[in-house]
Amino acid sequence: MVESIASPLDAVFHALGDPTRRRMLRDLAGGERSVTELAEPAAMSLAAASKHIKVLEAAGLIRREVRWRTHVCRLAPEPLAAAHDWLGFYERFWTERLDILDRLLREETKKDDHPAPPQPQGEKSDD
Amino acid sequence: MVESIASPLDAVFHALGDPTRRRMLRDLAGGERSVTELAEPAAMSLAAASKHIKVLEAAGLIRREVRWRTHVCRLAPEPLAAAHDWLGFYERFWTERLDILDRLLREETKKDDHPAPPQPQGEKSDD
DNA sequence: GATTGATTCAACCATGTGGCTGAATGTGCC
DNA sequence: GGCACATTCAGCCACATGGTTGAATCAATC
Incomplete structure (x- = not known):
């Protein structure tokens, strides 16, 4: 609880430290992607991919918009900057x-x- | 075994994901530092600091030169680039x-x- | 040969991470 | 209401991480 003074860079660099998540960011550089689309090339369960996406989201690297049933993600480049x-x-x-x-x-x-x-x-x- | 094709960026970003290690790099930007000097502001045991330094070294972010008893570390900026x-x-x-x-x-x-x-x-x- | 000094090694522990599976949620359509 | 669909939630597991302490190493000096 007192630990919450962690730098946002902690989350950003940690998020970038995983190749699956970096690949997701690359994909998002090509435009919006749904969770399923992001998960698809990853050879892992949807639930696991969802966790990765949440890590990216928590680091502020992506924003999510819930459109009907599908969650559409797009890049939020500020933390990268x-x-x-x-x-x-x-x-x-x-x-x-x-x-x-x-x-x-x-x-x-x-x-x-x-x-x-x-x-x-x-x-x-x-x- | 087959996993060893991991990108060097994995190690670099992972190393950067810890504030202690980022602080160490900042210190090293000021010039060479011994392990003890790097550990000193960290409020942790020397052994723990030594582990952090090994993480940085494994990521190629620092080089170490053993001068008599003291290990002198200096920045290796290429992975940062x-x-x-x-x-x-x-x-x-x-x-x-x-x-x-x-x-x-x-x-x-x-x-x-x-x-x-x-x-x-x-x-x-x-x- | 013993001492000093800087550093690492070896357990050990608590917690975090990344994966799985299976159930639950929420939301339109039939 | 019930179905289909996209996604998350809840456990569970194996392993990595980050910290501790105490012993070990290694090289020069007394």
């Missing part, structure tokens, strides 16, 4: 490494006695 | 929403015929 931001804090660490590599390459190039090509450097990795 | 990239796939979904919001605000503005007040919108909780 939060997780993305959290990871972004560390971006400098991997770009730093690339910078070091880049510098090494430049020195190689300089040794070869011709100018280094212009390097765009703020480029987000982007896919 | 992979996770960041994975999340980046969904970036269009949250930017899309912002675009829609932006369009709505513009239309509001046009209707009101005076500029919309600046909206503070992204209060990050941080973690």
Whole structure:
């Protein structure tokens, strides 16, 4: 009860830690899906899939709309943005490494006695 | 046995799902840390902290160098970059929403015929 | 060889997770 | 009312996780 001060990132990263749930998110990236449609490729009981969906829902990663008999789920990307931001804090660490590599390459190039090509450097990795 | 084809993202996201481990990564962003140093703010036994560190290590998020008696850990950002990239796939979904919001605000503005007040919108909780 | 110090190992325990099956729920249609 | 359908609920089980404590390891120093 006092534990409920847990960060929302706990739930988000935990939800993302399961391949079935990540696959469901990918599916939802293609548009709305019913529970049955999400469960179908998962080779597991509907009840098990339903649990996964509830985990995603609890993490705020999907929203559910009950249309007649079927529950239609759609992506709720905000928590993904939060997780993305959290990871972004560390971006400098991997770009730093690339910078070091880049510098090494430049020195190689300089040794070869011709100018280094212009390097765009703020480029987000982007896919 | 056949299950060992699990994605490395499983381990990475699972490792990130625990606040203690995320705090450790933050600490490591400040430079190398010994196991004791990483354990110290955690209010738990050294053995428990050691387990967390092994989880991070198994996910490839930290590297360990044994210097005399102390094990010195440092950040290994590559898996974070992979996770960041994975999340980046969904970036269009949250930017899309912002675009829609932006369009709505513009239309509001046009209707009101005076500029919309600046909206503070992204209060990050941080973690 | 014994000591110190940092860390891990080995039980052990409580709780959480992920799967199953079978029953229950809710909601239109016949 | 009863049926069909989509989904969840309630148990149950195996195993993973996260914590504990106490013993073990390993390397330099006294």
